[in-house]
Amino acid sequence: MTFQAASREALAAVELKLLDVIEGTAAAAAGPLGEELFAVAGLLDREIGLRRTLADSSTDPAARERLANSLLDGKVGADTLQVVAAAVSARWSSPRELVDGIEALAITALLVRAERDGRLDAVEDELFRLGRIIADQNELEQVLSDRTAPAEGKLSLITALIDGKVDPTTATLVANLVGQPRGRGIVNGLESLAGEAAKRRERSVAHVVSAGPLSAAQQERLSASLQRIYGRQIGLHIEVDESLGGGLVVKVGDEVIDGSTAGRLDALRRRFAS
Incomplete structure (x- = not known):
């Protein structure tokens, strides 16, 4: 993901909040946090008016935070609410980059879980290998990258391919990429996720x-x-x-x-x- 200057600053600040929240939770809690952040990103991706309202830096940040809380209270956990509140009160370069930022935070939360579980190496390797497998099967790549195909069918296909064979973190990352591609190809998306896992390991x-x-x-x-x-x-x-x-x-x-x-x-x- 590429962010403009204001969004890079916003993402860095909210990521600190995310890591503070994760620090106070058990390792397993980072997984649901990541999954819920993916769900919030998906909601904002679908609801154009809502994401514009929540990313409007000309309005009171506290008002944007109250709106997010009122919409999500009872639907996501308290940890997720804290992170989303920090995200919507920050200044983003565009509404689209708010969505990208929340998705990036979800990926970070999931990779932190894998890191805490001592599984980050495995997740990185699984993402890379899955990308190579799909790249070598043109028909499969075309089906999974088809923007006109129903998401449910693509999710069923990828689930059948990886179910029980990969780490739960890998499965969640892949499911989000397939279910909410937002213009990304499956192979490039998997390579990008593997790169994020590698960066998490500072290499x-x-x-x-x-x-x-x-x-x-x-x-x-x-x-x-x-x-x-x-x-x-x-x-x-x-x-x-x-x-x-x-x-x-x-x-x-x-x-x-x-x-x-x-x-x-x-x-x-x-x-x-x-």
Whole structure:
């Protein structure tokens, strides 16, 4: 998600409130908090007039907070009410970015739960792997990314695919992405969520494509090399593609390091063609 300056400041301030709220709760409570924040984001996404009213910085912040409380009281928990009240009383660049901000807070709450449970690594890996699986099945990707298809059918499809096979945090994040895509493609959305999980662990992610499986020792050496290059921790997301012929292709952000046999052959062809 990309935020303008005012929204970045608002999100940073409300995230502090969110973390304060989570700090005073049990680890399990962060899950329902995240799910309820997703529901609030969905409500504001559907109700254009309501989100405009709650994001109108020309009105009294206390009045916006009272309106949110009156609408949500009894429908969500006290923790969620606190976070939403802080969000609607902040100054956002646009009504749409208020919705994006509440969704970002929901993602943070869920990732904090996974972190507290010692499952953040697993959630990150599951999101990445699911993205790769769907990317490799064009028909499935098209169905899940179809904006005209009913959300219920897409949710049933993704639930059948992952039910009982992934962490509950992963399942909730994926269900929100599929049920409330808001213009996002499923594969890009999953990659973005995996990136958020990686940032939660204060590291960057290297997407590695290898001609064959990498041993634990090879992964450790590659991670150490990338850490020296970039001066920070680098997590590895690895997939195997035998068509590379040999070697690796490593992508960190916008930078690609192509050490594959196929990549070197392509470079030679370009040299001789010039």
